[in-house]
Amino acid sequence: MEQRNALRAKIANWQRIQSIYMPGLLSIQSDNSSTSLPSPDSHLAENMLLWLPSSLSPSRRKAACTPMLPEYEEKLRTAQCYDSLEKL
Numbered sequence: 001m002e003q004r005n006a007l008r009a010k011i012a013n014w015q016r017i018q019s020i021y022m023p024g025l026l027s028i029q030s031d032n033s034s035t036s037l038p039s040p041d042s043h044l045a046e047n048m049l050l051w052l053p054s055s056l057s058p059s060r061r062k063a064a065c066t067p068m069l070p071e072y073e074e075k076l077r078t079a080q081c082y083d084s085l086e087k088l
C-alpha cells in the first residue's frame with residue numbers, strides 16, 4: 001500500500017508537468033474516457049496510464065505534444081536500453 005501511494009504521488013507530479021509539454025493531451029484524454037469503460041483495477045497506481053508520446057498514434061501525438069517531445073522520449077528510452085545492457 002505504501003509503494004502504491006508513493007507511485008501515485010510520483011504519477012501526480014508527472015501529470016502536473018505533463019500538461020506543459022503535452023498541451024493537447026487533455027482533449028485526447030476526455031475523448032478516450034468517453035469512449036471506453038474503466039477497468040476494475042484502473043484505480044491502482046500500477047495500472048494508471050502515463051500517456052507518453054509513444055503510446056499515442058502519430059496523429060494524436062502531433063496534436064498533443066510539443067514538437068521535439070517524441071524525439072526526447074526516444075533518446076531517453078535508447079539511453080535506458082544502453083544502461084541496462086551495460087549492467088548486464
